[in-house]
Amino acid sequence: MNSIHTISTTPYLDQRPGTSGLRKKVKHFQQLHYLENFIQSLFDCLEGIAGKTLILGGDGRYYNQEAIQIILKIAAANKIGRVLVGHHGLFSTPAVSCVIRHRKAFGGIILSASHNPGGINGDFGVKYNTSHGGPAPESVTEAIYARSKKIDRYFILKADDIPLDTLGTHHLNETVVEVINPITDWAALMESLFDFSKIKALFDTGAFHMYFDAMNAITGPYAKEILEHRLGAGPNTVLNGDPLPDFGGGHPDPNLVYGKSLVTKMYRANAPSLGAASDGDGDRNMILGKRFFVTPSDNLAILAAHAHTIPGYRSGLAGIARSMPTSQAADRVAKALEIECFETPTGWKFFGNLLDAGKATLCGEESFGAGSNHLREKDGLWSVLFWLNILATQRQSVEAIVRKHWAKYGRNFYSRHDYENLPSDQTQQLIEDLRQQLPNLIGKQFNQHQITLADDFSYHDPVDQSITSGQGIRLCFEDGSRIIYRLSGTGTEGATLRVYLERFEPDPNQHGLETQIALSDLIQLANHLAQIKQKTHRIEPTVIT
Ligand code: VG1
Numbered sequence: 286m287n288s289i290h291t292i293s294t295t296p297y298l299d300q301r302p303g304t305s306g307l308r309k310k311v312k313h314f315q316q317l318h319y320l321e322n323f324i325q326s327l328f329d330c331l332e333g334i335a336g337k338t339l340i341l342g343g344d345g346r347y348y349n350q351e352a353i354q355i356i357l358k359i360a361a362a363n364k365i366g367r368v369l370v371g372h373h374g375l376f377s378t379p380a381v382s383c384v385i386r387h388r389k390a391f392g393g394i395i396l397s398a399s400h401n402p403g404g405i406n407g408d409f410g411v412k413y414n415t416s417h418g419g420p421a422p423e424s425v426t427e428a429i430y431a432r433s434k435k436i437d438r439y440f441i442l443k444a445d446d447i448p449l450d451t452l453g454t455h456h457l458n459e460t461v462v463e464v465i466n467p468i469t470d471w472a473a474l475m476e477s478l479f480d481f482s483k484i485k486a487l488f489d490t491g492a493f494h495m496y497f498d499a500m501n502a503i504t505g506p507y508a509k510e511i512l513e514h515r516l517g518a519g520p521n522t523v524l525n526g527d528p529l530p531d532f533g534g535g536h537p538d539p540n541l542v543y544g545k546s547l548v549t550k551m552y553r554a555n556a557p558s559l560g561a562a563s564d565g566d567g568d569r570n571m572i573l574g575k576r577f578f579v580t581p582s583d584n585l586a587i588l589a590a591h592a593h594t595i596p597g598y599r600s601g602l603a604g605i606a607r608s609m610p611t612s613q614a615a616d617r618v619a620k621a622l623e624i625e626c627f628e629t630p631t632g633w634k635f636f637g638n639l640l641d642a643g644k645a646t647l648c649g650e651e652s653f654g655a656g657s658n659h660l661r662e663k664d665g666l667w668s669v670l671f672w673l674n675i676l677a678t679q680r681q682s683v684e685a686i687v688r689k690h691w692a693k694y695g696r697n698f699y700s701r702h703d704y705e706n707l708p709s710d711q712t713q714q715l716i717e718d719l720r721q722q723l724p725n726l727i728g729k730q731f732n733q734h735q736i737t738l739a740d741d742f743s744y745h746d747p748v749d750q751s752i753t754s755g756q757g758i759r760l761c762f763e764d765g766s767r768i769i770y771r772l773s774g775t776g777t778e779g780a781t782l783r784v785y786l787e788r789f790e791p792d793p794n795q796h797g798l799e800t801q802i803a804l805s806d807l808i809q810l811a812n813h814l815a816q817i818k819q820k821t822h823r824i825e826p827t828v829i830t
């Protein structure tokens with residue numbers, strides 16, 4: 286038996302999880318007892334976890350392996366019954382969600398800062414998911430935070446590291462540590478949802494090609510297994526397929542800015558029919574056709590409109606859920622299908638109750654996230670397979686499918702403008718100033734735009750009746766246009782202001798407009814009302830998606 290040590294510690298006061306777990310710089314996490322404090326605070330809050338099963342793994346970023354060894358020893362000292370760790374310590378976020386559900390685990394710990402850069406100077410993160418497979422709700426994350434401010438000791442086993450590079454079973458005192466293949470359960474789930482033989486037949490025509498850019502993050506092995514091995518997509522389909530601790534120096538965020546190398550390939554004359562990418566931990570997706578970009582909000586709407594053609598969703602959708610800043614394109618599909626469309630705060634944790642209660646089947650966010658009741662996380666490759674199934678059935682181009690969708694439902698022009706790394710105090714003041722203006726804005730007219738609703742979004746969860754307020758400043762206009770302002774909850778440096786812009790256009794003759802031009806009025810108004818240039822001293826956003 287190895288001895289259990291009780292280590293005295295002092296609290297750090299900054300361990301409050303944000304939109305998706307606790308995210309800090311790697312060096313911040315490497316401070317004395319920092320990770321240990323957070324993990325022990327977590328275990329202190331999880332009543333009844335002794336003897337139970339936990340899933341553990343991360344996106345492979347710098348510090349992943351070291352953190353796993355520390356967590357295993359703390360888990361053993363806290364008498365966790367069994368820990369299932371991904372081979373090499375790797376696990377995508379959707380695969381963790383899948384294995385928690387499949388193995389009926391108590392919960393799972395995901396080591397990731399998702400789309401944030403990695404490496405020794407990059408970011409690290411820890412997220413806890415509960416037994417339904419989804420991110421812990423705020424009641425749990427707030428309890429962990431409260432505990433972390435008081436913690437004065439943690440328990441850790443003095444033992445050798447567990448070899449993570451071979452599959453097999455090990456023991457840390459009474460705790461069983463099993464190193465498992467992280468892909469198996471998730472891949473089987475994908476086969477149960479989609480028509481693999483139909484998709485294979487599409488690749489077998491020889492006329493259909495695709496690229497999947499794993500951005501040197503977690504999805505490379507998953508994409509190779511599914512796309513290249515099971516679906517016959519061809520050996521060079523997966524780009525940047527090896528997970529690297531620093532993601533090859535890149536920023537593993539699949540959007541038009543950080544996914545530029547794929548975008549460039551998809552805009553060449555000989556581009557393939559489909560281009561896709563996923564983020565650091567595999568839960569985001571970007572979908573591109575030949576010379577065509579699918580806006581994530583449209584993506585959700587299009588998946589919903591085609592769900593009945595997909596084996597896993599043939600019986601129809603119970604409802605759709607989208608985060609508040611996501612465009613209202615999905616609402617139009619929900620209306621046509623006569624099902625409900627729920628509007629939640631930003632972050633996947635808010636979809637969990639709706640999915641568990643059977644109120645929603647598909648969920649999505651404007652930030653390149655989509656998923657369904659198959660898991661309790663968004664799932665990047667799931668979205669790609671959904672598209673492949675649509676393309677294999679429709680035998681039309683991505684662009685044709687999107688244009689047909691707009692023609693039927695109208696187009697929601699949509700864009701998000703991010704101002705990254707701003708001074709925190711000033712940026713919070715900008716939001717506060719807007720909040721003060723809200724009562725005076727209702728009914729005001731700006732050019733042809735009249736404001737009909739101006740508030741700070743508050744969510745009433747229809748399942749557990751909890752209320753979450755302060756979720757973003759909303760300005761809604763008579764014609765359905767919206768301007769939304771909120772601060773990011775995933776950054777690790779300064780503050781990031783996000784401005785979300787949306788305008789509905791029913792006229793098909795206008796659907797070809799360039800997005801920023803179609804939104805130019807609203808962009809100007811958003812700047813004017815929040816005084817963005819004056820207050821941030823920035824002349825333009827750092828990222829436009
Ligand atoms: C961002 C996105 C949000 C997403 C979250 C986690 O949060 O806007 O939609 O759920 O990241 O995604 P924020 O608070 O920075 O706007 V991931 O792929 O980073 O886990």
Ligand code: CO
Nearest residue numbers: 399564566568
């Ligand atoms: Co992610």
